[in-house]
Amino acid sequence: MKFAMGSSTLGVLSKATSGSSDELSLLVRQLFEAAEPLEGQFQGAGRAAFDRFKSRTDEISAELQLSLDGVLTGITGMDRSFQEGEAAMVDETTSLESGSSFDAARFGAR
Template structure:
């Protein structure tokens, strides 16, 4: 009998990470759209920062999505490692159990 407490935890977390990446990149796009009316109202360094953000918003959104994708890859690797370790532990327990002589035990 296999006991999988939280076996789906990393899978669920991975799915949420992907969804969060999509949400964040969408929010960056919405932010750019919502600040559009402010264009031309800044001067000096404020204007430069505004223009830089506006011009690089797509790159920022892509970078967020890539970063969260890499986090999801790490989560997937952890899930694989945990599953492998769980299987190895089960195999070792079965092997040890089959080598035991329960008939000889005195209780």
């Protein structure tokens, strides 16, 4: 198995997750609206569950949003760490290369 991650992978994932977060909130709202015609059709425990769902729609949407915001925060942190690590590696490699003498590796000079 090969794992290769480009420098833009986490940024792309962050954008996709952000879009999914907005869509999920919209879908919860649409589910609520789609259930409106069913109001008054249930009795007993079914009606209680339906009423509970209706009363918690905004809360459910907010909880989902907070959860995905936490995921986005993690992705953003990983992206920042990855970018900083890559920049540090480039700087260190460039510094070491500029201070190295490659004369000893030349075979033609002997």
